[in-house]
Amino acid sequence: xxxxxxxxxxxxxxxxxxxxxxxxxxxxVNLMSYVTMVFQRVFGYGKERAEKHMMExxxxxxxxxxxxxxxxxxxxxxxxxxxxxxxTMEKSQ
Amino acid sequence: MYFRGDKSGGxxxxxxxxxxxQLLLSLPEEAGNTGSEAAQDRILPHPGKDVGDDxxxxxxxxxxxxxxxxxxxxxxxxxxxxxxxxxxxxNTVKIPGDHKDAWLNALNQARLCxxxxxxxxxxxxxxxxxxxxxxxxxLALFKxxxxxxxxxxxxxxxxxxxxx
Numbered sequence: 001x002x003x004x005x006x007x008x009x010x011x012x013x014x015x016x017x018x019x020x021x022x023x024x025x026x027x028x029v030n031l032m033s034y035v036t037m038v039f040q041r042v043f044g045y046g047k048e049r050a051e052k053h054m055m056e057x058x059x060x061x062x063x064x065x066x067x068x069x070x071x072x073x074x075x076x077x078x079x080x081x082x083x084x085x086x087x088t089m090e091k092s093q
Numbered sequence: 094m095y096f097r098g099d100k101s102g103g104x105x106x107x108x109x110x111x112x113x114x115q116l117l118l119s120l121p122e123e124a125g126n127t128g129s130e131a132a133q134d135r136i137l138p139h140p141g142k143d144v145g146d147d148x149x150x151x152x153x154x155x156x157x158x159x160x161x162x163x164x165x166x167x168x169x170x171x172x173x174x175x176x177x178x179x180x181x182x183x184n185t186v187k188i189p190g191d192h193k194d195a196w197l198n199a200l201n202q203a204r205l206c207x208x209x210x211x212x213x214x215x216x217x218x219x220x221x222x223x224x225x226x227x228x229x230x231x232l233a234l235f236k237x238x239x240x241x242x243x244x245x246x247x248x249x250x251x252x253x254x255x256x257x
Contacts, residue, residue: 028218089143089144
């Protein structure tokens with residue numbers, strides 16, 4: 001039953017490669033312009049995309065700024081902490 | 094206080110009155126004031142609840158010391174630049190272009206530490222540039238806003254550099 005075999009393989013692969021979100025949380029101190037600059041520098045986002053995430057942080061309290069494999073997510077969180085942003089990583093739902 | 098970019102990509106803060114000069118001179122101390130639990134938690138926040146114990150051990154043993162080194166290095170760069178003010182009559186500070194990131198970091202660090210230590214909330218932070226300074230807490234809030242203004246000016250200067 002080749003169809004069944006294929007399905008099982010996909011499920012296993014998904015459990016290994018569960019994506020991780022890098023989330024930035026709002027704080028009342030960091031300047032909006034500073035947060036935008038950090039997103040541009042860390043992720044290489046253009047100004048418009050960086051500002052969109054910054055406004056999400058400001059208005060909604062958090063923004064998922066990147067999603068992908070765990071290892072780069074760890075590095076991004078480290079970099080964001082280096083800029084003193086409140087950043088966490090979490091498994092994508 | 095005058096804030097002006099120079100041709101080499103640096104910035105010059107000039108005509109500093111005694112009060113502003115004292116605020117600037119307090120910057121390294123404020124940025125390094127990470128002793129309280131609140132300041133520690135803000136400067137070195139948790140990387141996330143799903144990360145696992147092994148990763149947290151690695152984070153505490155390797156990443157956090159590296160981050161602290163970056164923060165302390167920025168503060169020392171700023172402290173060095175502020176030595177220009179040590180000769181009592183000097184009221185100008187030149188920030189070289191390659192020191193601007195260290196200033197941005199130290200200013201941010203100082204603002205976050207003050208806000209954490211004083212437990213400033215959204216309402217306090219919205220009270221922009223309150224001219225009344227009646228006590229230590231008012232002065233602390235003024236510093237947070239003044240350091241924020243400097244950050245904003247440095248960021249704008251950086252954008253202008255980039256657009257040239």
